[in-house]
Amino acid sequence: MADKVEKGPSLEGGSGDSLASSRKPTEIPTVAQMIEMQNKAASASGDSAAAGGGTGTPGSPQHPGFVLFKQGAEARLYRGTFLGKPAVLKERFSKKYRHPRLDEKLTTKRTQGEARTVARARKAGIPTPCIYFVNYQSNCIYMEDLRSATTSRDYIVAVQSVRGGDSFRALQPIMDKIGKTLATMHDGDIIHGDLTTSNIMLKQDSSMPEPQVVLIDFGLSSVSHLPEDKGVDLYVLEKAFLSTHPNTEELFSIILKSYTRHSRKSKEVIKKLDEVRLRGRKRTMVG
């Protein structure tokens, strides 16, 4: 059940800031509130996966104690416990239509690539879930379960669903942080390869005064110093962003502005982004 929104005093109860000075308290959730709501909803629905496997949950037959929560095209995601810590298990599987031997190698390469880039990203100062164990036999990555986190996709959708709220203003600081993180990543010559708002998570636990951007899903990543590759990386995000969140050109431009401010080589990258956009447009005009 959704919480009632028409409560008297706001959750924050702050009256000093400008938002609170309007008669009605703001209804746009902060990242922390959003995470709290999601976690509450998960435990209320008896979501044993969110409870970290729980007691007596048999889980999946192949992965005892782990419960499936997402079945993708190339990977299955489970929740459970690994050596006492809440963990996410990402299992890549073979695609039936490809040659089995070749495919196994490709699947292992992706798993290895994801682990390698996670290590590289962390060295560059990009927060990612901590990897606990990689099983190259079964192409499984066991990693930290970001429990005090939400995808930026869910957060943007939640903010925009508040009617009459100033969602642009609420999201601005988050977009700023995302741009900065991507700049750091590209300055470390890391190309994510699959930037979407589902792969950009926002973490905030009680010890953190501000939300933190955490990048996930490095299965298609690569290493490159070429502005072209970085431009394409941003283009992929732009496409995904605007199709997932319609009419957000202005919002997305904050990411690019922040990227430009923070990246050492942003000029060439943005130039390439413009070129790629033009190519994309031409292609759609012809096709």
Place this chain on the structure above:
Amino acid sequence: MEVSTTLDLYPDTTVSMALFSGVTNGSEVRRKIMDGTIAAAVINAQMVCDPFQVLVAVNKAVHLDKLDKKKTKTVFGEILFNLSPGNNILAAYQKFGVQDAESQDVLVVLLNDLQGEQLQQVSGIIQGTRIPLESLKDIRDEQQIIKLYKISESERSVGRLEEVVVCRMATKDAG
């Protein structure tokens, strides 16, 4: 005081840890590891951030042991090797194994010591004082750990030290 954990992925394997302080017979302990009298990983406790770090190393060692893909001869050698950031086995033993120091703190890791007999045997050899495992956090030498793993300021900022180290350990063979 012996703390035991069952490996989630290998429920037939139980890991026990015991911490000893002020150990004075390091070279004897090392000799007895080499000749097989001691069947345990005896770890330089200064280099351990957290028991979780050790469990991660044990899990990987048991995993590779079952696949017959160990880099070292024994599962205990493999635990030390997994703790190390590099691929040099000797260097791993030197940094993470028993030291030459006159007095040192060591963490003893045993497998499947269900009756506690192994711990009893090892305790009979090690000349030092058993202390609670919780004392690890006071013993750990953060500066030395950061130096050995070459953890930069930016990497350090990503999370808690044990997480930074664990992620390095888990991804070291990713190329």
